[in-house]
Amino acid sequence: MSALWSFFVEPFAYDFMQRAVLVAVLVGAVSAALSCFLVLKGWSLMGDAISHAVLPGIVLAFLLGLPLALGAFAAGLFSALATGYLKEHSRVKEDTVLGIVFSGMFAVGLVMFVKVETEQHLTHILFGNMLGVTAADVLETAIVAGITLLVVLLKRRDFVLYAFDPQQARVMGLNVRLLHYGLLVLLSLTVVASLQAVGIILVVAMLIAPGATGFLVTRTFGRMLAVAMAVAIGSSLLGTFVSFHIDAATGPCIVLIQTAVFLLALFFAPRTGLLMRRLGHVPELPSAPSRQ
Amino acid sequence: MIELLAPFEYDYMVKAMWVSGLVGAVCAFLSAYLMLKGWSLVGDALGHAVVPGVAGAYMLGLPYSVGAFFAGILAALSMVLVRQRTKLREDAIIGIIFTSFFALGLLMVSLWPASVNIQSIIMGNVLGISDADALQVVIIALVSLAILILKWQDLMLVFFDESHARTVGLNPLMLQVLFFTLLAACIVAALQTVGAILVIAMVITPGATAYLLTDRFRTLLLLSVGFGAVTAASGAYISFFLDGATGGVIVSLQTALFLLAFFLAPKHGRLAARRRATEVEELP
Numbered sequence: 001m002s003a004l005w006s007f008f009v010e011p012f013a014y015d016f017m018q019r020a021v022l023v024a025v026l027v028g029a030v031s032a033a034l035s036c037f038l039v040l041k042g043w044s045l046m047g048d049a050i051s052h053a054v055l056p057g058i059v060l061a062f063l064l065g066l067p068l069a070l071g072a073f074a075a076g077l078f079s080a081l082a083t084g085y086l087k088e089h090s091r092v093k094e095d096t097v098l099g100i101v102f103s104g105m106f107a108v109g110l111v112m113f114v115k116v117e118t119e120q121h122l123t124h125i126l127f128g129n130m131l132g133v134t135a136a137d138v139l140e141t142a143i144v145a146g147i148t149l150l151v152v153l154l155k156r157r158d159f160v161l162y163a164f165d166p167q168q169a170r171v172m173g174l175n176v177r178l179l180h181y182g183l184l185v186l187l188s189l190t191v192v193a194s195l196q197a198v199g200i201i202l203v204v205a206m207l208i209a210p211g212a213t214g215f216l217v218t219r220t221f222g223r224m225l226a227v228a229m230a231v232a233i234g235s236s237l238l239g240t241f242v243s244f245h246i247d248a249a250t251g252p253c254i255v256l257i258q259t260a261v262f263l264l265a266l267f268f269a270p271r272t273g274l275l276m277r278r279l280g281h282v283p284e285l286p287s288a289p290s291r292q
Numbered sequence: 293m294i295e296l297l298a299p300f301e302y303d304y305m306v307k308a309m310w311v312s313g314l315v316g317a318v319c320a321f322l323s324a325y326l327m328l329k330g331w332s333l334v335g336d337a338l339g340h341a342v343v344p345g346v347a348g349a350y351m352l353g354l355p356y357s358v359g360a361f362f363a364g365i366l367a368a369l370s371m372v373l374v375r376q377r378t379k380l381r382e383d384a385i386i387g388i389i390f391t392s393f394f395a396l397g398l399l400m401v402s403l404w405p406a407s408v409n410i411q412s413i414i415m416g417n418v419l420g421i422s423d424a425d426a427l428q429v430v431i432i433a434l435v436s437l438a439i440l441i442l443k444w445q446d447l448m449l450v451f452f453d454e455s456h457a458r459t460v461g462l463n464p465l466m467l468q469v470l471f472f473t474l475l476a477a478c479i480v481a482a483l484q485t486v487g488a489i490l491v492i493a494m495v496i497t498p499g500a501t502a503y504l505l506t507d508r509f510r511t512l513l514l515l516s517v518g519f520g521a522v523t524a525a526s527g528a529y530i531s532f533f534l535d536g537a538t539g540g541v542i543v544s545l546q547t548a549l550f551l552l553a554f555f556l557a558p559k560h561g562r563l564a565a566r567r568r569a570t571e572v573e574e575l576p
Contacts, residue, residue: 038384039380039381039384042381042383042384043383044381044383044384044386044387045333045336045383045386045387047387048333048336048387052489086554089554089562089565090504090554090560090562091503091504091560092327092500092503092504093327093328093330093332095330095332095333096327096330096332096496096500097500098332098333099332099333099335099336099492099493099496099497100493100496100497100500100547100550103489103490103492103493103497103543103547104493104497104543104544104546104547104550106489106490106540106543107490107493107539107540107541107542107543107544107547108540108544108547109540110415110490110537110539110540111534111537111540111541111544113537113540114534114535114536114537114540115534122411123410123411126414127398201394201489202391202394202395202398204387204391205387205388205391205392205394205395208384208387208388208391209388209391209392211384212380212384212385212388215380215384216378216380246403247403248399248402248403249398249399249401249402251395251398252395252396252398252399252402253399255391255392255395256392256395256396256399259388259391259392259395262388266374266377266378
């Protein structure tokens with residue numbers, strides 16, 4: 001009995017594990033909240049783009065002695081604006097422009113990184129360094145994630161309307177431009193918050209999978225959001241725990257658990273899952289969740 | 293002056309330059325189709341998805357290209373499978389699948405760190421490429437290039453005028469499967485030069501640059517292949533002076549070229565558009 005007890009409790013007796021869990025849960029929750037909007041809006045790969053594009057910002061901030069988060073945020077936002085500009089003024093398709101901008105920025109960042117001696121490890125920026133998170137990092141993540149989460153939840157209805165139907169949002173007198181850029185800003189902030197914990201590559205997964213899972217199992221936005229956040233927080237807890245016991249990197253564990261939950265939803269969701277459809281309970285696919 | 297020629301005195305540099313050039317050329321060939329069809333992110337997704345395959349192959353001592361190819365095909369199949377069964381948007385499905393594959397690769401590496409150098413998968417390492425790997429890359433690139441040169445017109449018809457393609461007796465499904473097989477193969481080859489993250493640039497940027505400069509598909513292909521080969525080879529050359537980051541230099545060059553074309557292209561460039569706008573204003 002006590003062996004079982006220590007199996008579950010032992011990981012969390014260490015300071016570094018407590019910090020890791022805290023950061024993982026924070027990042028998971030805020031990414032999950034945003035993922036709902038991204039999945040509905042068709043912006044899933046925007047997270048991919050912004051997260052890669054922050055690299056030159058980090059190196060520049062290091063050179064100038066500014067906080068790395070500031071540089072990362074500015075670079076992330078720049079990539080979104082540059083994509084918009086290049087798209088509007090050329091005949092190249094949007095996804096291509098997005099790909100060119102973020103790969104180009106990542107490449108420049110990489111070259112700068114090699115030339116500049118920073119005290120950061122590239123692998124830590126790319127894949128996160130959950131177990132090396134310091135108390136200051138936790139605080140920084142908590143502030144950024146907290147603000148982002150607060151704005152998303154407070155302005156939820158406006159963002160939902162914008163994601164579903166920008167025209168309607170405009171008619172109702174919402175400032176669509178503000179919402180558009182607001183969402184981009186929030187996305188950049190989330191990427192910055194996740195830098196320390198999961199790194200810029202795996203945050204892409206955390207910005208899609210929970211929302212997609214919520215999409216599969218619910219029909220209203222409110223529930224979709226709740227499911228997404230629950231899945232993400234649960235995965236963060238379980239992922240950190242598993243990674244301690246199998247002695248593996250934490251970020252990938254969290255992401256793979258999120259994927260497993262997504263697959264479970266895909267097969268077993270009450271109304272839309274493959275199992276129920278095969279049994280003939282629901283003849284057709286449901287439409288997107290409604291706006292409530 | 294002599295310093296500028298220094299890279300040519302090293303065998304590994306000469307090898308890196310022509311291998312990169314070859315890979316750049318064949319990836320650029322594919323980029324012409326990818327960016328016109330709006331499939332750019334498929335390239336990105338495949339680039340990430342092959343990582344567990346590479347890691348597994350190195351662990352088992354197999355040729356890396358076999359593992360990568362296998363993982364790429366598996367990822368593509370799972371995307372098709374999930375897509376048939378949900379109403380989720382395509383980009384979300386692509387995103388989930390490729391990030392999961394990538395996470396799996398990272399997990400494998402973190403569990404058995406000794407056998408694989410993760411940095412060389414993610415960033416590419418053409419300067420230190422082994423002869424066995426270089427041979428695989430060259431074979432893949434040459435075979436793909438040969439098939440593309442033979443089939444480019446058929447592919448063009450299938451992608452941009454499918455009904456016409458059918459009437460002249462082509463099999464669209466076969467040709468699409470062929471195209472994606474070639475894409476997966478070239479991404480596997482490009483992995484060695486620029487790494488998993490920057491592969492996407494190799495398979496879209498040269499094509500997009502050429503698209504700003506010409507309206508004819510044949511010219512687009514030629515320009516694109518030219519850009520791809522030259523930027524990749526000269527990127528490898530320049531990286532000699534930087535002690536590394538070959539992938540970063542190659543892709544930076546490709547992006548710079550795209551920006552040049554964006555501003556200065558004779559017909560579709562930004563400056564030309566601005567000039568036209570002022571001319572129209574002055575007319576009346």
